[in-house]
Amino acid sequence: MLTVATLLWDPNEASLPFSRCYDESWVRKLHDGFDRHLKQPFRFVLFTDRDRRLPAHIEQVRMKAKPPDYSSCIEPYRFGVPMILVGLDTIITGPIDHLANYCLNASTIALPRDPFMPSRACNGVALIPEGQQHVWRNHRGENDMEWMRAQDHVFIDDLFPGQVQSFKGHVRDRGLADTRICYFHGEQKPHQLPHVPWIAEHWR
Template identity: 65%
Template structure:
């Protein structure tokens, strides 16, 4: 079965200003986005620093191992060793993603999107992870999570499905939503700062 994974922890000294807005509501909206746009069965796991109260009963919680979570903690979900879509809380699912789920269930290499500002390399805005990538977690010793995932053989989501998994700032803000299926946000702006944008109002609920 497919797993969808994300993370939530209380802001600390290592948190940047743009990531201090997350709470349970963000997790619930993300879960509902996947529920609306996946027809395949899936588990939804949120890696957490403590127990949270979610209104959605199907959100599972797994305790983060790091005593002081930071962005390197985003590697921990790879330790599940299962087919997985890994996303940040600042992600909106805008269309059917069954084919992305099938990739995770059948492929041999994990796939990442191009960095919107440095297209020769990938970023970790969304990760499509087949079975067999547990080593990304077991070998990790706190390295920068973005640089860490680039060290391993991977495919590029943009080449597999152009225009479907994209950055808000690097693509959607200038070119519109188009055939986007997953939009990931990085830095500023975040979805809650865009209440006037029609597609955000439609899909981030």
Template identity: 60%
Template sequence: MITVATLLWTPNGRSLPFSRMYDESWVAKLLNGFARNLSHEFRFVLFTDRERDLPGCIEQRRISADRPDYSTCIEPFGLGVPMILCGLDTVVTGDCDALAASCFTRKTIGLPRDPYAPHRACNGVCLVPAGFESVANLHRGENDMEWVRKFPHSFIDDEFPGEVLSYKGDVEGKCLGSAKVVYFHGRKKPHELSHLSWIKEHWR
């Protein structure tokens, strides 16, 4: 069974302004997006700083850090299972079966190319095979994106062209094309784009 993992914590002094709006409704929308676009049963795991009022089908795991920050996004790697790891600011727009299936056969972590520096990876969405617990176990608070780049990885863009896209780098002002997952980063989030038809359709 594929695991889908994400994180939610109460904003603190380490939280930037563009990530202070997340709440349980974002978790539900992400779950719903994968439920509509994965044909097989999946496990949905939320790493959180406290118990949340969410459907029982969501497995809640307590974040280990007393004051979570963005480096906490490394923690789900400790599950050590085939996993799609993404942020709450992710919109699932199409059939994710092939992306999920790749997590059972791949030898390296699948990462998108950085939309602003395509020679290197970013961690907007991670396709993770089993056996990569060391990403979490060896982590000592390093920047999450720089840390995950240190481990063997391949580019999702090369394996699944046009299927995992950055909103700002690939989609804004353009059409979705064959996108299956659109990840957001920095400013501009789905709740600010409710006028877009594809947001209305897929982020609910």
């Protein structure tokens, strides 16, 4: 079975201003987006620093880092299971069973191309096959983005062109088109854009 994973922790001194807006409502919306667009069963896991008031179908796993920081985004790799790993500022906008099937059948992690430097990867979304525990096991607190760039990976953009897109780098100026997963990063988050029709439709 596929696992979908994300993370939520209370803001701390390592948190940048644009990531201090998250709460349990973002977790529920993310889960519901996957639920609308995945036909196959999946396990939804929240890595968190404390117990949260969330529905029982959202599994909560206590994070190991105290306090957590952005390098904690590597922690879900310790599961070693087929997984889609996303940030809370992600919107599912179309059918994604084929992305889930990649995780279930492939052998190499797939990451998006950095929208502003396409020769390298970013980790806004990760399609993770089984058996990738070494990514967590070998991690020593390195920057999560740089650590993932150092791992063996292929590009989601090459496998599924136009389907996993950055809001700032693609969708904001070019439109949604065939996007299935839209990830946000840095400034501008979904809660600041309720007037955008596709966000109102899919982020709920």
